Amino acid sequence: MTITITAFERSPDGGKGLARDTRVRWALEEVGQPYNVRLVSFAAMKEPAHLALHPFGQIPTYQEGDLALFETGAIVLHLAERHVGLLPDDANARARAIAWMFAALNTVEPPILEFATARLFERDKPWHEARLPLVDDRVRQRLDQLSDRLGDADWLDGAFSAGDLMMVSVLLRLKPSGMLDGHPKLAAYVARGEARPAYKRAFAAQLAVNSPPVAG
Amino acid sequence: MTITITAFERSPDGGKGLARDTRVRWALEEVGQPYNVRLVSFAAMKEPAHLALHPFGQIPTYQEGDLALFETGAIVLHLAERHVGLLPDDANARARAIAWMFAALNTVEPPILEFATARLFERDKPWHEARLPLVDDRVRQRLDQLSDRLGDADWLDGAFSAGDLMMVSVLLRLKPSGMLDGHPKLAAYVARGEARPAYKRAFAAQLAVNSPPVAG
Incomplete structure (x- = not known):
């Protein structure tokens, strides 16, 4: 079809x-x-x-x-x-890969969305500059935690999965800002995603x- | 187990x-x-x-x-x-119920999270009062759209599903604020969820x- x-x-x-x-x-x-x-x-x-x-x-x-x-x-x-x-065969590994999809969308993306929204839609507000450090800290906390979990692995849980596809896609939103530069393991993780032929x-x-x- | x-x-x-x-x-x-x-x-x-x-x-x-x-x-x-x-038997209906789960978590909850964050963690900031209308409008836009889709139906897509469980749970975060009062269809939808024995x-x-x- x-x-x-x-x-x-x-x-x-x-x-x-x-x-x-x-x-x-x-x-x-x-x-x-x-x-x-x-x-x-x-x-x-x-x-x-x-x-x-x-x-x-x-x-x-x-x-x-x-x-x-x-x-x-x-x-x-x-x-x-x-x-x-995009998903492993083993049932438990599948469930974990799906958990990373939800983590990307419901735990990592919301502060990144706020980060982008503050820069796109609140740039002309009197509080813009003063508020940014607070917004950035929320993103940084998630990046620290994600980087700790990823460690030196290529992907979040074994082979590349839909969880990685979604997490890399969410992190890509930060790339233009330079925010990933402080997290070399995550920057390399995103680069591995971008290098995939697909x-x-x-x-x-x-x-x-x-x-x-x-x-x- | x-x-x-x-x-x-x-x-x-x-x-x-x-x-x-x-x-x-x-x-x-x-x-x-x-x-x-x-x-x-x-x-x-x-x-x-x-x-x-x-x-x-x-x-x-x-x-x-x-x-x-x-x-x-x-x-x-x-x-x-x-x-x-929590999911219908029909494959297409299952996929749609799962779509409502993701909609709850990645489209409706992020502005609600921002709404809660502004009130909890930025209450002492000089911009607090001035910024709230903007944050509230983002929530209101999603509520308007959701209410339009729900219409007079009991649940989002046929029988109660995991999509409704998640959407009601996300909307419940707004209940203490009174923000749902302006959306009687959504308030009734949340009340139907709360009335379930489970x-x-x-x-x-x-x-x-x-x-x-x-x-x-």
Whole structure:
């Protein structure tokens, strides 16, 4: 069955790969599933047709036959459960890999989201500068803990899994800020993720949308 | 196999049921699995023994034979996949219920967490009052969208599922603030969750830890 995902017609990050469709593209590439992309404008994302697919008016969405899904975590888990390549065979190891997916999305990403929000949407506020150290400390605490757990391992729990895909994707949001530089083990972990052929294909695919080749 | 979870020795909310062990207790009650609780102090949560179970030094954790899990979402999903009562049988409906779990944790909870953090940890900051409307608006936007999707239905997608368990749990964090009052459909949805016998048992169990009966 044909898989169709949605992505920004024009990503706010201009093609840095931080929009969430990159996470889904990466998962699709890891499990070797072809997919179509339907681009949506910011205006269309708030229309009833898109809200029927995504109640919070965001991207990506996922359609495959009768199934329509939203939420990147759910889409990646759906793919990981149905195809080989993103979850180990052993039941306990699978449960642990899924725990890392949730850790990425519910423990590590929220302070990173606040970090990004403070810089994007509160830059003009009188408290902006004074508040940043507090926001940064919340991120740093999570990075310290994650780095301690990762140690010198390549991935969070054995072989690369959907948990690593999600954690690397979440940490990538920090890369432009230089915030990862203070955590060399995490910076190397993110670089290992970026070096995966599947990630490279996903990144190139989203970049092709956001910076089309010059016509000539 | 015996299931053991961890919970706060003394919950910061004094037994309002907002600590995350309540979510896991609720899931265990819905699927009818008995469990033991090991209470941990704030000091013990930062010790190596607990960090081995939970890399971010939080509760709850979940142990069952050889399996050790952290992250509430992962624990609830683990239970939902292995027992009847929290996920529908139909594969597509299951995937959608799981999408609501991720939506609760990665789309609805982050602004609610920021809402709580601003009130708990930035109360003494000079920007506190001026910044609150902005934080509240982020929550309100998500509540508006969620309320629109729920409409007049009892639950988010057909019968009660792990997605509702997680969404109600996330919304409960707003209840003390009165923020749900502006969204009567969501307030009624949360009340339906609280009225479930399994929720009542979970709530009573955490309350028994946090306000022990007066000796007499």
